Amino acid sequence: MAVAWIGNREVTGEQAARRAAELLVASSCPVFSLNGDVHAWRAAIMLAERVGAAYDQLDGGVLARELALFTGKGAITVAPGEMRRRADCIVIVGELPAVSRGWMKELVASPPDLSGGGKRDVFRVGTGLGSGKEIAAGDGAAQTLAALRAQLSGRVSAVPVKNIEAFRKALEKAAYTAFVYSGAGLDELGIEMLQGVVADINKTKRAAMVLLPASDDAWGGALVSTWMTGFAPRTGFGRGMPEYDPWRFDVARMIADGEADLHLVMSAGKQALALPRKMNAIAIAHTDKPVTHAAVTIRIGAAGVDHEAVRYSSRTGTLVLVEAAKPSSHLSAMSAIRLIAEALPC
Template sequence: MSVAWVGSQPVSLTDAIRNAAKLLGSSRCPVFTLDADVHGTRSAIALAERLGGAYDHAMGEVLAREVALFTDHGGMFTTPGEARRRSSLIVIVGDIPAAHHDLLQAWAGSQPDLGDRHKRSWFHIDGADTPRAATFARKLKATPLRAEGQSLGSVLGVLRAGLQNRATAVSVSNFDRFRKALAGALFPVFVFSGASGEAPGLVMLQGLIADLNKTGRASSVFLPADDDAWGTALTSLWMTGFPPRTGFSNSLPSYDPGRWDIQRMIRDKEADLHVWMSTRGGETPPKGGRIALISLSKTDAPTPGAKVTISVGKPGIDHDAVSYSSRIGTFRAVPAGKPSELPNISSIINRLAEALPGQRALPC
């Protein structure tokens, strides 16, 4: 089975590495779309630094929104484990990605063993802009909190004002029940994701939580829209000091979510080479822009439009991995589920670096 192609022609891995290194070596502005576990991400960022490139995650849009909550505001958070053990009141905020539904259902099937130990109750803050959210919330028997025609951000604003006993122009369904539940819970937890709504809504949510903490306790569980993307953000932070949408101009890293939006750079032809990584498989590079493409992806066929394609293994399936897991709110070592001969992306990136002029190994 072929694992490397130049154009549509199968080649040896060594030839593919040589061709890809040639493209990288001659690029004035390479950009990297990341989608890997921690170690793949480490290598990719080190290569981007070596080449003076820029990087973002494949889920860069929603990740940027999640990152902005922290860079612009901050907030109060707790872990999934603490929420499960301590919170008798869970408030789902907007749409929670399907990847996290199992986690919430597991909480629904358990009883808090710390704190007030009351039977867990559920609410769901819903907006007109999150139409899919209610279906899952109904499965959890969550009491809806919504206001006719209002966006999630608006509902959060109205709730916050109402809890401060301020007059509001619109009312939120089940508000009194919600207020009573908050008063009776020792450690209510709001669960949200970057997919839950727009940034101002997430900031409003944190404002509401801050209000509750003036006299009592409350917190939030942040479930990233994509665990791997959040893992990439954390890895990027310790390696460069910055989250993704970082570039290495003049050898110094700089973080700028507008300037280093990789898709925009490709569209605007600011970049001349796109290194597209996709270890999860079944993905295709985003459309738009026609610049040279190197594909490092889990695939058994050449990536359409790629000058070089190298097939890599899926972390945690083809090889051992370290990935972010929102089940525990931190990194986890994941043994290979079905070990294969497919190379891990980190080893391929290191071979690419060694094939570049200078032949220096990467620091990770």
């Protein structure tokens, strides 16, 4: 089975890595789009530093939005496990990522067992899981949250809030209220408004937010990036030291504006990568054929399937080890990146 290609020509992993290393060395402004497990991110960020690259989550817009709350405002949060055991009122705000819907359904159906337990009240802004009472004011979640926050704080909103009295009663009765959200279902300011709702409730009662990231791997990558460089993704090493700029190092923008001259894409996902024709590219992908328009393709396996992996889990709120479901000899994304790093001149 082929492991790597230069153009459409089958080569060994080492040959592909050598070619990739040459391209990285020759590039003046390489950019990385990353999607992978924690070890893949660790390897990729070390490579980015060595070659002066900027890096971003693959399709990093939603991650940037999820991160903005933590860089710009802060939050009161609760771990998912603690929510499961304690929250007797759960509010699902906006749409949830598909990956989280299953266990969230299970969670809202199970009773809390701490603090005397009892049953859970469930509310939603938007369609949520389809169950629970709807809180609504206006057309979107951002409008509803604004009206809700105004009303809960004893101020006026221009539009009435549906089920506000029921929600008030539930809040009053609740020992602990959890608001579940995702960057996929709320915009940046909507998330900040939600933060405000939670902060207001905490003046007298307990409540917290639970982020279910649109992509668990993206959030894991953000954690790795933050400890390795001090910054979340959209960080660049163009000047040697890490610089963080969510606008400047938006890799899609850098490509669109013609700033980047080499694109390294790391994706352990199953969907085919669509690379622009004109861009010089290195693809590290879960694929059995060369990626269209890639100068170099290195085939990798899937994290947690072909190889053991450490990943962020929005179900536990921290990193977990995922054993290989079907161990294979495919390279991991980390190994592929390390092959390239080893081929760099010292």
